[in-house]
Amino acid sequence: MNPPHRRKRTAMRIRLALAVVLTLVLGACAGGGTGASGDGTATLKWATSYFPTHWDPVVSGSGAQFRELALVYASLTKTDEKGNAVPDLAESWKYNDTGDEVTFHLREGLKFSDGTPVNAAAVKAAIDRAKTQKNSALFGDLTSIKSVTTSGDLDAVVHLTQTDYQIPLLFGERVLQIASPKSDPETLDQRPVGAGPFIVTQLIPGTKAVLKKNPDYWDAKNIHLDNVELVSAPDAATVVSGLQTGVYNFADITPNNAKAAKDADLDVFVQPGFNANNISININKAPFTNPKVVxxxxxAINRQEFVDKLGFGYGESTDQPFPKGYVAYDPQSTDKYPYDPAKSRELLKGIPKIKLTLVIPNADPQAEIVQSQLAAVGITIDIKVDKNWATPFFAKDLTLSLYGTTGRDSALQTLTAHFGPNGPLNLSSPYEPSGFEAAAAKVRQTPLDSPQYATTLQAATRAGLESKALVFTYSSPNLLAKSKALSALPANPGHLDWTGVRIDNG
Known part of the structure; x- marks a missing residue:
């Protein structure tokens, strides 16, 4: 889920945040436009629109803020530029012959920043907590996990409820960022402790975090940033001016500010992502109980209008949760429901006038486009902004809403989240399209390196897109800007990887 748009920090909010400053070790803030301080250290000064709302990864879930949490927490695996699972804390993994058990072998000698060993017991504790903690946002992602046992100090054995070859992808930083088992879950939000590349030294909830390089990170030799100053981004225009003046040297930006960033001689680059927006429909509520209305x-939806009005040259229309060219994208499903307002009006003939409330978490121009396009075919839409929108959405109490997803490392997880009977992004739960469950099972039963994997996965996408609960509209990349002193980031889709990144102090 894409979090709400950029928050404007008022003086009241700043005073409140400062009142609850939780400082572990006070650190001096590095200055200078390049990120260099007086002692020559390299400091990443990152303004983010997705400042973590909670620093416990089990509570935070797999939303867009996982990128920020990855500064602190490492995972068993990570993904490379092709989206393949590669080693992180786990050096290797191996399935049994039936595919319902996988053993992760950890790197030797690792420890969390509090000194606790990174061992099989810590992995078991992390998975058990994600499955059982009352406020876990991850338990729905781990339904294939029956139990975890340990074999020696470094082997975590994951026992599955079914054959499931997706686990190495699932256990990446989107779902299983691992916190120290010694940490109290009640205090992780204030004192995050992981085994990632950086250690939090100062935290102002919702506003700022200061971090230093973790010398015990397994790949510390390839982390060239000494410090990170992570701040919650102000309004978009202020971010660009802050980048220009050196207040920040890295930030996500909005498409309408990309030109200003380029004009300011900043590096503006597109980080490939899996972002896809949709109109969420509840077919369990009238008028969508009538398939003709769906x-x-x-x-009635003209996807290109979203791109033209919101993309500013970035993004593209889509009718799937995956970008073209990605392994899960199904070419056979392309343009299955093309823009055809005349056909829409024909379907509505004889149906009493429809008036609906579109509930969204914050003001969003997407809603106005939907309102206009549906009005053109005779459906009246009232837009209601409800800051507590998440409660009725995930309780499946809404009739119509909008949603944006940042995807998952496991394409099957993306599909089940949208189309499965218990999918959190399926507003029509427990409904699922006919044949989807069987198609998803075939994906789980297919090894990732099988020649049949791509076609099997695409068949599951095709089955999922029979769903009447979602209408995808457009996708947008992750748009980022940085000072020229900061070197390029690895091109890992959907992720921000600081391996090898340097700041030129010259």
Missing amino acids: DAVRY
Whole structure:
């Protein structure tokens, strides 16, 4: 889920945040436009629109803020530029012959920043906590996990409820960022402790975090940033001016500010992502209990208008949760419901006038586009902004809403989240399209390196897109800007990887 748009920090909010400053070790803030301080250290000064709302990864879940949490927490695996699972804390992994058990072998000699060993017991504790903690946002992602046992100090054996070859992808930083088992879950939000590349030294909730390089990180030799200053981004225009003047040297930006960033001689680059926006429909509530109304909405949507008005040259229209060219993208499903307002009006003939409330978490121009396009076919939409929108959405109490997803490292997890009977992004739960469960099972039963994996996965996408609960509209990349002193980041889709990144202090 994409978090709400950039928050404007008022003086009241700043005073409140400063009142609850939790300082572990006070550190001096590095200055200078390049990120260099007087002692020559390299400091990443990052303004983010996705400042963690909670620093416990089990509570925070797999939303967009996982990128920020990855500064502190490492995972068993990570993904490379092709989206393949590669080693992180786990040096290797191996399935049994039936595919319902996988053993992760950890790197030797690792420890969390509090000195606790990174061992099989710590992995077991992390998975058990994600499955059982009352406020866990991850338990729905771990339904294939039956139990975890340890074999010696470095082997964590994951026992599955079914054959499931997706686990190495699932256990990446999107779902299983591992905290120290010695930490109290009640205090992780204030004192995050992981085994990632950096250690938090100062934290102002919701506003700022100061971090230093973790010398015990397994790949510390390739981390060339000494410090990180992570701040919650102000409004978009202020971010660009802050980058220009050296207040920040790295930030996510909005498409409408990309030109200003380029004009300011900043590096503006597109980080490939899996972001996809949709209109969420509840077919368990009238008028969507009538399939004709659902199809009328499908044909009423002009996806290109979203791109033209919101993309500013970035992004593209989409009718799937995956970008073209990605292994899970199904070419056979392309343009299945093309823009055809005449057909939409024909489907609505004889149906009493429809008036609906579109509930969203914050003001969003997408909502106005939907309102206008549906009005053109005779459906009246009232837009309601509800800051507590998440409660009725995830309780499946809304009739119509908007949603944006940042995808998952496991494409199957993305599919089940959208189309599965218990999918958190399926507003029509427990409904699922016919044949989807069987198609998803075939994906789980197919090894990632099988020649049949791509076609099997695409068949599951095709089955999922029969769902009447979602109408995808457009996708947008992760748009970022940085000072020229900061070197390029690895091109890992959907992730921000600081391996090898340097700041030129010259």
